[in-house]
Amino acid sequence: MYAPDYQKDFNMYLATTDTTIEMVLVQEGNGNEHPIYYLSRNLNDTKSKYSYVEKLALTVVQVIQRFPHYVLFRKATILSDCNPMNYILSQQLLGGEYSKWIAILQDFYLEFVKSKSKKALVLQCYYVISHRHPTMPHPKKKSWTNICF
Numbered sequence: 654m655y656a657p658d659y660q661k662d663f664n665m666y667l668a669t670t671d672t673t674i675e676m677v678l679v680q681e682g683n684g685n686e687h688p689i690y691y692l693s694r695n696l697n698d699t700k701s702k703y704s705y706v707e708k709l710a711l712t713v714v715q716v717i718q719r720f721p722h723y724v725l726f727r728k729a730t731i732l733s734d735c736n737p738m739n740y741i742l743s744q745q746l747l748g749g750e751y752s753k754w755i756a757i758l759q760d761f762y763l764e765f766v767k768s769k770s771k772k773a774l775v776l777q778c779y780y781v782i783s784h785r786h787p788t789m790p791h792p793k794k795k796s797w798t799n800i801c802f
Contacts, residue, residue: 655680655687663689663723665716666768667733669708672701676716678723689723692716710737714754717761728762736765 657663658680666677678690694715696708703711713731717724738758741751 654691655682655689657689657723658682659727662728662730664730664732665713667709667712667731669705669712672696674708674712674715676712678716678720690720692719706735706737706740709733709735710741710754713737713763714757717758717763721761724761724763728764730764730766732766732768734768736767738765 661680664679668675675693679686679688
């Protein structure tokens with residue numbers, strides 16, 4: 654893992670499965686992307702029933718709530734295989750969690766970009782997981798696994 658450079662923008666790669674949400678925070682430097690932080694969280698029974706796009710949106714919201722200091726004054730490019738906010742904002746009735754999510758994210762400069770391939774997302778997550786420090790625990794139910802500099 655690398656130390657963040659607060660003068661540069663950040664990229665976030667999102668991934669989700671039926672029961673887990675993951676994010677890798679990276680920065681570009683010297684022509685390469687360097688991982689800054691990795692998060693993985695198992696979802697409870699209720700949230701595991703969310704649609705795929707809702708899980709991606711949940712990932713964005715939880716990451717922003719956890720790391721506002723990384724993205725408050727810099728642009729964050731969020732890369733995933735779809736734009737979860739297009740789905741959320743296209744709903745005719747924005748109530749409940751959707752309204753809360755929009756309120757949380759509106760203070761940040763976020764750019765959502767569709768990843769060119771799922772391979773890029775998988776490789777990024779695999780790289781970080783495979784270079785995990787041996788003393789780091791694996792994700793436990795309802796808790797975040799943090800790997801940082």
